[in-house]
Amino acid sequence: MNNPYIPASVKIDDIIIENEAGDIRTFRLTFAYKKDERKFSFLPGQFAELSVLGAGECPIGIASSPTEKGYLLFTVKRAGVVTTQLHRAERGEIIGLRGPLGNTYPLQKMEGHNILIVGGGFAFTTLRAVIKYILEENNRKRFDDLTIIYGARTPGELIYKNELWEWEKRRDMTTYITVDRGDKDWKRREGFVPSVLKEVAPRSNETIALVCGPPIMIKFTLPVLDELGFIPESIFLSLEMRMKCGIGKCGRCNIGHKYVCKDGPVFSFRELQELPNEY
């Protein structure tokens, strides 16, 4: 019988320090065994439990797209016991990985639609996965206009910078990068994500919006989307919650009768409106 609690062994292939503060790192992981790699079939939006034996596990969104073959990316902010241990890990170390877990962004529903992506801070990880997925050569034609609005507090806190600057130059997508407060070298936008969203006003008809960011950003983004004409059924949010098992049993990540680990982490705004406001 397949045991969903046993982590697969993965090697830390590369570590990228993402921000100025140095507390956000991207880990590039490769499977130690081919059989585990073959079994790990996922889509953007899903997450996995990263495991440091002796410290424990923590749920982290998969930041790479399944179209990026041969490795997985996880962007981790140093916060608790396990993530602190992860940040101490070095290249070549073996850690554990359990997954893929949870549901995905609504890729089927998104096909043939314009896509608006609204992200803030380091909660941009699974949004990066879905962007990479859409931009993949064979996939790009299945989606219409792609618009990205991404912001962070300061220029130093933006993650995936090299890719952001590349996306800005591409002609098959529109990218708006903003920071709450720039510095002397910052030549791009300044302003909160919801204000930028209001200003650039992407069209809402035939558009699906994917939103992920800190609670304060979500709170002010949703009314702007509403003003722009987005209906709750077309807005999708990815949530996080304290989790342990990741398979809907340990009972701590529920919002009402939904488990974020199993029925989420991606919910439409319509679904969330029907659940208690406890997240």
Added chain:
Amino acid sequence: MSNKGKKVAVLNRQDLTAFFTSLSKRFRIFGPSRIHRVDSLVEIASADAINFNYRNMKMSPKAFFFPQTQTLFSFDNESKDVNTSEPCQDRQRILFGLRPCDAQSIWLLDKVFVENTPSDPYYMKLRTSTRIVSLACTHPSPTCFCTSVNCGPDSEIGADVIFYELNGCYLIKTLTPEGEDVVAVANDIVKPPTEKELSEKEDIMRKAREKMKRVFDLECAQKTLDNFDAPRWARLYQKCLGCGVCTYLCPTCHCFDITDEVVQPRGRRVRTWDSCMYQLFTLHASGHNPRPTQKERMRQRIMHKFSYARKYYGHAFCVGCGRCITYCPVNVDIRQFMKKFMEEK
């Protein structure tokens, strides 16, 4: 419930010893016994060790399938080699004398650990090697409320065999193929029931049900329960100390934690019972807590049992055993909560 396909037999009380002797050749038998003045389910060597004079065990039977602490796997903390080898297959077990409410609670736990895929291999292993023999209730405790939550003193759900205690004998009803194995060992000492015995059983159970008046109606309570922001939540939790005893003793509470324990150089990943009544249960690493006070945690416990579980699994996660009422140090009474919900329109 119909008797179709369910075999009924009668065992004389003096033959109980012979029945257990035959059973113990094939099974490890756990039965009710009074240990240090507490009724407990313990491994028994013979029928004499069983104490039939009990209302219910203090601990629910969930630990037989979902132990309070359980190793998921062990590892070498230096080389990080994982050892997933499982202990060899246990002998088949019989849990004898569970009250029907506790038997029904196992059926509810099956929904979480077996039916809600992926199944839990640790639970499955202990579950598939265990048969449940329940003993119908004739004298409910003052804290019992099984008839209010779709259970009852003679509920057959979750049991493989149910015993009814009659005058000088036991009426035995086989409920599942697994139960047939259990009763088969007594084939030569049981006899078919007489009409008198069958009507005696009906009589006893009718009286038992009459003693257990319905306290609240689930359907009716659900309507008011689903008002998440109702002001009553701010009152109802105030007595609660947050000790969590209700969740530990509850036969259907199944929340758990997974942690790593290391005693150099060996480590193990363990799962332990956890409780939604604790602040740390939902605390994020960022410091954010979606259930910051006891109010939200009490609401979670009651909503989970009587609203969320009904939506998710189709059944309330309560069997009315009354442990949370009996053992609460400040007399929080879940029945009173539910009654209040019903009164509010």
